[in-house]
Amino acid sequence: MISFFRKIRHSLLEKNLLSRYLLYAIGEIALVVIGILIALQIDNWNEEQKERKREISYLQRLEENLNTDLEILDLNLAFYAQVFDYGQVALDYSNGIQKNSTSDWEVLVSFFHASQIWPVIASASTYEELKSSGELSLIQSTELRNKMSFYYGGGQIRYQQTVGINPPYRKNARGQIPHDIQNYLWEHCHITNGDLQILTSCSPGADPERIQKVLRKLASDPELIADLNFYMSSIKVGEDTILEQRKLCARMLEEIRGYIP
Incomplete structure (x- = not known):
């Protein structure tokens, strides 16, 4: 093909057809430019396809992370609602309120379970990889990138500063409940299934007099009650x-x- 065009140029020059040669040269340049543009367009299209495939791969992994988070957040919400209910029973007792249907042992269990925590850390592996590799821009949606930035940033910080804290009440209460009773509570009133915590009721693990003595000590400690109120x-x-x-x-x-297609 190159030799063909060369022969045409030589022929035009030999015949002294300068104007035709110039037109031919311009046409040849135009063909070269068009060829380059087409090649660049193909390269750009191929690169866009590669980036789209990488974006989809990241989106699929983000979907997996968020699916896990959604399940854990639902469990976490139910867990802390339960802890709050236990705390209310303990606070009511400290204010001289105890339902007839609630035994002293159940109140003691409530003081203990009110100290439970289950801080959740978002599944951020894919997002952190996108950030650290400088490929966050692969996610084409600016709105989605902004949501991710808050979810893994400010939203997580808000969580850590509220239910994600390690409350002073936890240390205070567990420092006052006798060790053998706590062991019994862990073995019979608390179930761990992987990351899941299940708080349950259980039969009494001490005699009534001892339970009442521990309860009086807990309920009469103003610092403990203040810590519980705060939590x-x-x-x-x-x-x-x-x-x-x-x-x-x-x-x-x-x-x-x-x-995702």
């Missing part, structure tokens, strides 16, 4: 935080599923 307040605020994180997680999942 219950944190849980109440934290419930809203968990709900907001859950809503955001669900919205991101919906958006991601719309981008």
